[in-house]
Each structure stands twice: as C-alpha cells, then as structure tokens.
Amino acid sequence: xxxxxxxxxxxxxxxxxxxxxxxxxxxxxxxxxxxxxxxxxxxxxxxxxxxxxxxxxxxxxxxxxxxxxxxxxxxxxxxxxxxxxxxxxxxxxxxxxxxxxxxxxxxxxxxxxxxxxxxxxxxxxxxxxxxxxxxxxxxxxxxxxxxxxx
Numbered sequence: 001x002x003x004x005x006x007x008x009x010x011x012x013x014x015x016x017x018x019x020x021x022x023x024x025x026x027x028x029x030x031x032x033x034x035x036x037x038x039x040x041x042x043x044x045x046x047x048x049x050x051x052x053x054x055x056x057x058x059x060x061x062x063x064x065x066x067x068x069x070x071x072x073x074x075x076x077x078x079x080x081x082x083x084x085x086x087x088x089x090x091x092x093x094x095x096x097x098x099x100x101x102x103x104x105x106x107x108x109x110x111x112x113x114x115x116x117x118x119x120x121x122x123x124x125x126x127x128x129x130x131x132x133x134x135x136x137x138x139x140x141x142x143x144x145x146x147x148x149x150x
Contacts (some may be wrong), residue, residue, distance in 0.1 A: 008112055012106065015106075018104070025054070059097055071109060082143045094133070112148070
C-alpha cells in the first residue's frame with residue numbers, strides 16, 4: 001500500500017540534545033577507517049583552525065538516523081520498517097561537527113514516491129547547535145520494498 005502523500009512536509013519535534021564527545025568521534029573515525037589526525041588529536045585540529053577535534057563528515061548520520069526513527073515509527077505514516085533498506089545519504093555542511101557540540105535534530109519528510117510497488121521516502125534532518133545555528137543538513141532516502149506476490 002502506498003504511503004500517504006499528505007505526510008510530505010511534516011516536521012517532527014527536535015530531538016533531545018546529543019553531546020558530541022571526543023571518544024565518540026575517535027570511535028567513529030576508527031570504525032569507518034579514516035585516520036585523519038583532526039579526528040583524534042586536538043592539536044592537529046587546532047592547526048587546521050578548529051577549537052577542538054572535529055568529526056568525520058559522515059558522523060552526522062549516527063545522530064540523524066536515530067532522529068529519523070521517529071518518522072519511520074510514526075503509526076499514522078504506515079511504513080513497514082521490516083521492508084526498509086537505506087537507499088542514499090547526503091550531507092550539506094555549514095561547519096564541521098566538533099567535540100563538545102550539543103546538537104538537536106529536526107526531521108522533515110521531504111518527499112514520498114512510489115516506484116514499481118516500492119515506497120521511497122526522503123527524510124531531511126536539520127542539525128542545530130545549542131545556539132540554534134544550523135551545522136549540517138542530511139538527506140536520507142529510505143526504500144520500503146514492495147511485498148512479494150503470494
């Protein structure tokens with residue numbers, strides 16, 4: 001069953017603040033295999049003009065993915081999460097995520113499409129710091145695969 005088009009434009013409340021820690025950044029950089037010194041060494045980050053270590057560009061996914069959970073669990077939307085695969089991810093940065101940032105995410109359904117029986121859901125995550133400044137916008141594409149014919 002196709003998802004309800006009236007959900008396009010729906011915005012969900014901001015998440016509680018997530019405090020970005022140096023250790024979380026280090027663990028993430030290690031997990032994705034990115035050895036850049038600005039992710040683990042404050043001096044290296046300062047040499048590049050940052051106040052503290054910064055996170056790899058895809059780190060924002062770990063925060064926005066959790067926030068998008070509110071969208072996919074919305075019973076009114078009717079998304080069958082057991083059939084969902086992650087289709088695409090994009091990031092538009094205003095500035096890097098830094099250790100010590102306290103970030104919130106506001107999720108918005110940007111588009112809903114049906115293609116060959118599959119539902120395609122585009123979710124935007126706007127990540128703001130404590131001052132309310134935009135840090136990064138993420139664009140996540142989720143594909144709910146069509147149910148197999150009996």
